[in-house]
Amino acid sequence: MRPEFTSPSSSSSSSADRRLNALVRHLATPSMVSQTAVAFSPTSGFHGDSVFSHVVRAPEDPILGVTVAYNKDPSPVKLNLGVGAYRTEEGKPLVLNVVRKAEQMLLNDKSRVKEYLPIVGIAEFNKLSAQLIFGADSPAIRENRVTTVQCLSGTGSLRVGAEFLARHYHQKTIYIPQPTWGNHPKVFTLAGLSVKTYRYYDPTTRGLNFQGLLEDLGSAPSGSIVLLHACAHNPTGVDPTLQQWEQIRQLMRSKALLPFFDSAYQGFASGNLDEDAQSIRMFVTDGGECFVAQSYAKNMGLYGERVGALSVVCTAADVASKVESQLKLVIRPMFSNPPIHGASIVATILKDSNMFNEWTIELKAMADRIISMRKQLFDALRARGTPGDWSHIIKQIGMFTFTGLNSKQVEFMTREYHIYMTSDGRISMAGLSSKTVPHLADAIHAAVTRMT
Amino acid sequence: MAIRRAMSGRIMDRTAVVGARYMSSWWRSVQPAPKDPILGVTEAFLADQSPDKVNVGVGAYRDDNGKPVVLECVREAERRIAGNLNMEYLPMGGSVKMVEETLKLAYGENSELIKEKRIAAVQALSGTGACRLFADFQKRFCPDSQIYIPVPTWANHHNIWRDAQVPQKTYHYYHPESKGLDFAAMIDDIKNAPNGSFFLLHACAHNPTGVDPSEEQWREISHHIKAKGHFAFFDMAYQGFASGDPEKDAKAIRIFLEDGHHIGIAQSYAKNMGLYGQRVGCLSVLCEDEKQAVAVKSQLQQLARPMYSNPPVHGAVIVSTILSDPDLKKQWLKEVKVMADRIIGMRTALRGNLEKLGSPLSWQHITNQIGMFCYSGLTPEQVDRLTNEFHIYMTRNGRISMAGVTTGNVKYLANAIHEVTK
Numbered sequence: 017m018r019p020e021f022t023s024p025s026s027s028s029s030s031s032a033d034r035r036l037n038a039l040v041r042h043l044a045t046p047s048m049v050s051q052t053a054v055a056f057s058p059t060s061g062f063h064g065d066s067v068f069s070h071v072v073r074a075p076e077d078p079i080l081g082v083t084v085a086y087n088k089d090p091s092p093v094k095l096n097l098g099v100g101a102y103r104t105e106e107g108k109p110l111v112l113n114v115v116r117k118a119e120q121m122l123l124n125d126k127s128r129v130k131e132y133l134p135i136v137g138i139a140e141f142n143k144l145s146a147q148l149i150f151g152a153d154s155p156a157i158r159e160n161r162v163t164t165v166q167c168l169s170g171t172g173s174l175r176v177g178a179e180f181l182a183r184h185y186h187q188k189t190i191y192i193p194q195p196t197w198g199n200h201p202k203v204f205t206l207a208g209l210s211v212k213t214y215r216y217y218d219p220t221t222r223g224l225n226f227q228g229l230l231e232d233l234g235s236a237p238s239g240s241i242v243l244l245h246a247c248a249h250n251p252t253g254v255d256p257t258l259q260q261w262e263q264i265r266q267l268m269r270s271k272a273l274l275p276f277f278d279s280a281y282q283g284f285a286s287g288n289l290d291e292d293a294q295s296i297r298m299f300v301t302d303g304g305e306c307f308v309a310q311s312y313a314k315n316m317g318l319y320g321e322r323v324g325a326l327s328v329v330c331t332a333a334d335v336a337s338k339v340e341s342q343l344k345l346v347i348r349p350m351f352s353n354p355p356i357h358g359a360s361i362v363a364t365i366l367k368d369s370n371m372f373n374e375w376t377i378e379l380k381a382m383a384d385r386i387i388s389m390r391k392q393l394f395d396a397l398r399a400r401g402t403p404g405d406w407s408h409i410i411k412q413i414g415m416f417t418f419t420g421l422n423s424k425q426v427e428f429m430t431r432e433y434h435i436y437m438t439s440d441g442r443i444s445m446a447g448l449s450s451k452t453v454p455h456l457a458d459a460i461h462a463a464v465t466r467m468t
Numbered sequence: 469m470a471i472r473r474a475m476s477g478r479i480m481d482r483t484a485v486v487g488a489r490y491m492s493s494w495w496r497s498v499q500p501a502p503k504d505p506i507l508g509v510t511e512a513f514l515a516d517q518s519p520d521k522v523n524v525g526v527g528a529y530r531d532d533n534g535k536p537v538v539l540e541c542v543r544e545a546e547r548r549i550a551g552n553l554n555m556e557y558l559p560m561g562g563s564v565k566m567v568e569e570t571l572k573l574a575y576g577e578n579s580e581l582i583k584e585k586r587i588a589a590v591q592a593l594s595g596t597g598a599c600r601l602f603a604d605f606q607k608r609f610c611p612d613s614q615i616y617i618p619v620p621t622w623a624n625h626h627n628i629w630r631d632a633q634v635p636q637k638t639y640h641y642y643h644p645e646s647k648g649l650d651f652a653a654m655i656d657d658i659k660n661a662p663n664g665s666f667f668l669l670h671a672c673a674h675n676p677t678g679v680d681p682s683e684e685q686w687r688e689i690s691h692h693i694k695a696k697g698h699f700a701f702f703d704m705a706y707q708g709f710a711s712g713d714p715e716k717d718a719k720a721i722r723i724f725l726e727d728g729h730h731i732g733i734a735q736s737y738a739k740n741m742g743l744y745g746q747r748v749g750c751l752s753v754l755c756e757d758e759k760q761a762v763a764v765k766s767q768l769q770q771l772a773r774p775m776y777s778n779p780p781v782h783g784a785v786i787v788s789t790i791l792s793d794p795d796l797k798k799q800w801l802k803e804v805k806v807m808a809d810r811i812i813g814m815r816t817a818l819r820g821n822l823e824k825l826g827s828p829l830s831w832q833h834i835t836n837q838i839g840m841f842c843y844s845g846l847t848p849e850q851v852d853r854l855t856n857e858f859h860i861y862m863t864r865n866g867r868i869s870m871a872g873v874t875t876g877n878v879k880y881l882a883n884a885i886h887e888v889t890k
Contacts, residue, residue, distance in 0.1 A: 172775070
């Protein structure tokens with residue numbers, strides 16, 4: 017007879033009971049235990065099955081997978097034009113001088129501790145981030161109608177905003193541009209929104225399909241959420257003009273469509289922070305409401321520190337306050353409170369006018385280098401007589417160029433020329449240098465002439 | 469008519485703002501959320517002007533002067549890192565080095581399971597992030613499962629599994645009369661739960677009660693969980709902090725591993741490395757074999773990508789710098805022991821003071837319980853009196869963060885507790 021474990025009748029085990037139980041356990045042989053195990057639990061056992069046996073391997077992330085493949089390639093001429101991370105002329109990652117300075121200041125400040133931040137993050141960081149994107153003189157800020165919460169870069173800001181919308185907004189559909197950053201659909205779907213698309217990119221002109229955009233937004237149900245890239249559209253680099261933005265704004269307001277801006281490249285597009293925020297500011301000046309996800313990954317080079325902010329512009333201060341309290345309920349069960357390091361660096365820089373100026377200069381230098389790469393690539397293709405119109409390379413804005421190459425051509429370029437890029441033909445201009453432009457131009461030329 | 473025209477004239481002035489909803493908000497119906505019960509305590513404490521105020525609310529370590537501590541090993545690691553780290557994106561699964569070192573802490577320095585690559589592990593946003601990632605993973609791959617959560621537990625556990633949309637049940641844990649473990653009822657709940665349920669276990673230093681099963685009790689818990697084919701998920705937020713010895717604090721986990729369970733673990737460096745605001749942690753899931761571990765890890769990454777893409781680098785590099793340098797690691801172990809010992813000392817002092825005051829109640833549980841928290845047994849009304857009359861701040865469930873007790877305030881605290889309980 018198999019000895020039973022006696023549960024102690026009193027609620028706290030007396031030591032006698034404990035000793036007895038320990039004895040009993042030693043007496044119960046493995047075979048006796050496994051008999052019980054087999055009888056009750058088909059999913060456990062000694063060399064047991066896992067409850068997660070059925071989990072299959074997920075496909076590589078299409079964007080991050082590019083770098084994985086690049087890293088495996090032994091070729092000395094390989095070029096990584098995948099991930100949108102800035103590289104210097106020497107092909108190296110860049111930590112801005114002003115960031116290093118801020119880091120040192122933080123390190124030397126012995127009074128700094130690593131305590132938990134409040135759920136919404138660093139107050140100063142939030143305030144300065146709102147000022148950066150909306151303008152220090154923004155009426156929305158003056159009237160306390162903005163709530164800003166620190167989040168994990170752009171991704172985290174989008175996710176927190178989307179979760180809030182899924183819980184509190186009456187419309188659960190978000191319209192995203194076709195195409196958009198590969199991670200957008202999943203962010204919104206996992207947050208509980210359903211995703212539809214609106215026409216954006218026109219492959220024939222390699223520019224904006226403005227008519228299609230207006231039509232699709234025009235036929236969206238009233239109140240729908242609309243994702244807008246504030247500037248430097250990813251992956252196409254195609255941005256509306258200011259006039260087009262104004263038309264978009266009017267249409268959206270007339271249909272009560274809710275704007276959700278993704279601002280990942282402020283300062284990186286034109287080289288000017290205010291200019292790159294124009295689209296967003298239009299939507300705030302008109303007194304309406306919007307969501308803004310801000311990232312410091314690229315424009316401050318803080319990629320891995322995951323620094324960002326979600327702002328919600330409301331029509332009244334008390335509303336903004338209530339919204340903030342609900343945002344906290346989204347954040348607490350996700351990560352409790354945001355990471356301190358990167359946001360501290362940002363706050364240090366933004367609040368010091370000298371450091372802020374230094375930053376704008378370094379930012380402009382990065383943006384200018386990218387603009388120069390565009391020119392060089394365009395010239396190189398023209399010099400080679402590569403068939404086709406390549407003017408989109410200099411017309412498109414920001415870190416990426418949507419080359420218009422198809423996936424077969426991309427595959428060819430990877431195979432023959434060791435050029436790594438996403439299969440949609442997007443190249444990160446930030447990964448180019450004067451030295452490597454000729455190689456890329458050769459590759460494009462070959463792909464276009466030999467593969468159609 | 470004239471009035472309407474005048475009004476519409478004003479509105480027409482704002483033709484530039486076609487269609488703007490400047491009169492009403494979409495969010496008018498949003499209710500103000502209740503304050504977080506734990507973090508709200510610190511807010512209230514900060515607002516209090518009294519010179520006698522004591523904060524024994526949130527579980528963040530304080531030294532004997534009541535000051536937050538940055539460990540020396542952390543300062544040294546930061547000195548080494550500063551100026552040298554580029555801030556490139558980590559992979560979605562985080563810092564490989566940090567994760568490797570972290571697994572050793574939980575599974576054992578020379579764990580065969582690590583050598584066999586059977587553990588799917590990713591860097592996570594501290595303990596919260598690790599639990600949430602697991603909850604999302606559980607929802608996606610075992611959609612019909614439910615999670616059993618101890619009563620009581622860290623309040624945020626409920627929020628995490630709720631937001632992951634995993635149905636939750638509770639199991640008996642704390643026994644108020646003895647201020648110890650309700651072991652019989654806990655075992656009953658394990659036996660009565662449907663086969664293949666998921667059980668959330670605190671690996672050591674249970675939060676908020678400080679009541680941990682004994683080693684023998686853990687063995688029985690393991691046996692019964694196994695018999696029912698349940699999944700054991702460990703939240704280990706206090707490794708090293710409970711006894712002062714990280715190996716000892718991992719005992720429960722090691723018992724389950726010996727018994728062949730395929731467990732999951734959420735690990736946090738918030739307390740034991742004092743990295744709170746850096747949000748450094750790790751989620752691991754033990755699998756049948758390497759192939760499955762690769763699959764599970766890839767799926768965990770799929771859940772992280774639409775949440776935050778990849779985890780923050782700074783805190784992770786601090787951890788891997790410390791743990792991969794034998795001298796720094798030794799220093800860390802020393803500093804953890806100092807923190808744990810101070811807390812154990814304060815437990816003794818608080819109990820001693822209460823007994824000296826002639827309290828009619830038993831305060832044995834103060835020294836029986838382990839880790840950062842003491843479940844005092846105070847009622848919400850008594851807690852309110854402590855706050856209102858004595859400026860002592862704690863959560864209303866009577867949980868005292870022993871880390872906030874110092875030689876400077878322990879007498880005052882004992883006095884106040886005696887006053888409201890005599």
